[in-house]
Amino acid sequence: MGMRIGYGFDSHAFKPGVPLVIGGLKIEHPEGLAGHSDGDVLLHAITDALLGAVxxxxxxxxFPPSDPxxxxxxxxxxxxxxxEEVATAGYRIVNVDTVLVLAQPKIVPIAGELRERxxxxxxxxxxxxxxxxxxxxxxxxxxxxxAHATVLLESLGINDPAARMVAVADVEDEINQVVKGLVDAPRDISALGRKTPAFNTDDLT
Incomplete structure (x- = not known):
């Protein structure tokens, strides 16, 4: 079966007065990570690795940082x-490997919980x-x-685009529900950015 590899990288400075979120997990720490979004450096790296792989x-x-x-x-x-992009392209995740580089907080005590999340x-x-x-x-x-992230994907062997879309219908529904909770009006996220020029991501989210 066809295989694809993706690599992602992200970095954020610590900032007082904001919660610390890494890997979707809220962590007790005096400072959080600065960013346009919640500053989750690990999920950002994994997201870029997945997008890059396809x-x-x-x-x-x-999600341009200029968009309020x-x-x-x-x-x-x-x-x-x-x-959604991975599934639409006809792939699934085999495994993900990540490295966090930071002085504090210590990740080893929460690595298991972080992995599960x-x-x-x-x-x-x-x-x-x-x-x-x-x-x-x-x-x-x-x-x-x-954060550094590497992902390995394998082809699902689905050549029919319509069949692939059926396979990801549940994912799209979940995305739409999340977005509706974040913005005032419903938005078709399936078209987000696909026809938008790439942005300078030096200060991304």
Whole structure:
């Protein structure tokens, strides 16, 4: 079967006065991560890895930081959109491997919980998600969180586009429900960014 690999990277500086969310998990810490959305550096990296694996662009293509509708948005919305793109392209996740680089908080004590949360959001088994953490020794990045993510996809073997769309109908319904809760009016998220030029993502979400 056809295989595809995707790689994603993201970084955010710590900021006082905002909650810390990593991998969709709220973590007790004096500071959170700055960003247009909730600053979830891990989900952003995974989202970009998934989109890249199927040549669908990046988060900035779908959710530009200039759009006020995504201010403070929970990053699982971005992840669900990437999952829709993967399914529509006729692929499924084999496994995901990630590395978090940050001085604080310590990830090892919560790695199991974090793995389960990410697996739940991706619709895979916890054993198919790798969570590793490193400290930024010698990099001068003690006040920054960095995430790297690699995904492996395999083809579902569905050549008929209509059949692929049926396979992802439930995903689209879930996305639409999430978006309706974030914005005042219903929005067809399936068309978000697909005809929009890529944005400079240096300061992305």
């Amino acid at each position: 040549s669908a662009g990046d988060i900035g293509t779908f 509708r995504w201010k403070g948005a929970e990053s699982h919305v971005f992840l669900q959109t990437a999952l 990410v697996a739940e959001l991706l619709g895979v088994k916890p054993g198919e998600v790798g969570i590793k953490a490193k400290t930024p020794e010698g990099l001068g990045q003690d006040h920054v969180a960095v």
